[in-house]
Amino acid sequence: MIIFKHLWMFSLLIVPILLVWLLPAFKQKTLAIRIPFFSLAHQASGAKTTQGEHSNKKYLFIWLSAALIWLSLVVALANPTQLGAPIKNETTSRDIMLAIDLSGSMDEQDFPSNNGERIQRLQAVKNVVSQYIKDRKHDRIGLIVFGTQAYLQVPFTQDLQSAEQLLDNTQVAMAGPHTAIGDAIGLALKTFESSKVENKVLILLTDGADTGSRMSPLNAAQIAKQSQLKIFTIGIGDEHAEGQYRVDFATLKKIASTADGQFYSAQDSESLEKIYQQIDQIAAVVTPVITTRKETSLLHIPLYFALLVFVLALLAQVIIELSKQRRQTKDVEHV
Numbered sequence: 329m330i331i332f333k334h335l336w337m338f339s340l341l342i343v344p345i346l347l348v349w350l351l352p353a354f355k356q357k358t359l360a361i362r363i364p365f366f367s368l369a370h371q372a373s374g375a376k377t378t379q380g381e382h383s384n385k386k387y388l389f390i391w392l393s394a395a396l397i398w399l400s401l402v403v404a405l406a407n408p409t410q411l412g413a414p415i416k417n418e419t420t421s422r423d424i425m426l427a428i429d430l431s432g433s434m435d436e437q438d439f440p441s442n443n444g445e446r447i448q449r450l451q452a453v454k455n456v457v458s459q460y461i462k463d464r465k466h467d468r469i470g471l472i473v474f475g476t477q478a479y480l481q482v483p484f485t486q487d488l489q490s491a492e493q494l495l496d497n498t499q500v501a502m503a504g505p506h507t508a509i510g511d512a513i514g515l516a517l518k519t520f521e522s523s524k525v526e527n528k529v530l531i532l533l534t535d536g537a538d539t540g541s542r543m544s545p546l547n548a549a550q551i552a553k554q555s556q557l558k559i560f561t562i563g564i565g566d567e568h569a570e571g572q573y574r575v576d577f578a579t580l581k582k583i584a585s586t587a588d589g590q591f592y593s594a595q596d597s598e599s600l601e602k603i604y605q606q607i608d609q610i611a612a613v614v615t616p617v618i619t620t621r622k623e624t625s626l627l628h629i630p631l632y633f634a635l636l637v638f639v640l641a642l643l644a645q646v647i648i649e650l651s652k653q654r655r656q657t658k659d660v661e662h663v
Contacts, residue, residue: 330626332406340402344395393641400634404627412622422527423484425470425519426457427512429534430498432475432505433565436535440596449535449564450500452597457533460604461492470519471495474512476504480519509534510541513548513559513583520557528557531607532583535565537576545579549586559587560607564594 332338430450439452461469469491471482481498482491509532516530530552538545552559561580568574577593584591590610594600 329411331409331411332403333409334406337402337405337407340405341399344398389644390641393637396637397634397641400630400637403630404634408626408630410624410626412624415620415622421525422467422529423470423520423523423525424464424467424529424531425472425484425516426461426495427472427474427478427516427530427532428453428457428495428498429507429536430473430475430500430503431507431534431536432501433507433535435500436565439564442597448500450498452600453533453564454495454498456597456600456604457495458492459601460608461488461495463608464488468525470516472512472515472519473498473503474508474515475501476506476508478508478512478515479503480515483519484523506539507534507536508541509538509579509583510543510545510548512541513545513552514541514543517548517551517555517557520555526556528555529607530557530559530587530589531562531604532559532580533562533564534580535563535575537574538579545583546586549583552587557587558589559583560589560592560610562592562594562600562603564600 428450434448434450434453436449437446439447439449441447441452441455468484468486469482469488470480470484471491471494473479473481482494485491512532513530520528520530549559561584563575563577563580565575567577577591581591583589590607592603592606594603
């Protein structure tokens, strides 16, 4: 498909017609030599002459060449462009931040895997979250790890392979032995400030209770609601345990309800996988699709054509003039 980006340029086609119509014809007076034997010379040469003024007649091919050159220049000014086949590009639909608890309790070897074995809690989470990251084709993924303090491990990115690798490099207690849930939400809010995507999701996973965050988890959840950030919380572990091994399901439920999300309890790898699938369905959005076409400029074609016509017209004019000179020379010799 070929389009012209500046169609209005074709209005210039009438400019030569207007000039010929409005401007007076060019007339030039030249000196003449009177000879007494003009009639004899006229008869001898066989030339056709008229009395009085003489007008130079243009050859048809010159007018045709000029018209073709002008047409080519106007077409070039209109910027002809060839459009390629439509290309559909799916843009980022969501920014998803994963907040993973790395407190000391995540080292417990009590989490049932799919084959029935008891494995480390953090390793079970890595297995599920890694697959979740692989499935994010149109989303940007970020990763926050928290313990005593919260750290941004992966800023928002679509480089899923790097995000998965950095998740795999995390270790228990690398962010401290305690659990700072409120600080993790606060860091997520700060990270989302630079996000221009409307659909913002935070998935927070922990196996403990908040132990002294600088920002209260519930206050952070209220700010998240005002920022249109949905928080989904996942609790693993035993809510009836004591000390650092007790997971605070009640607070996680309040966080989720306050921030328009949902709370989930995962007691094995299979249920954890289903939870991430459910969250993905609940927070699903329509991925924006932008259709683009490759554009190839054809500007050079009419310019080359105009140059070719000009060269041919110039060559033809030279040949005609040489032919005239030869005829005149023969006529003189004959006289």
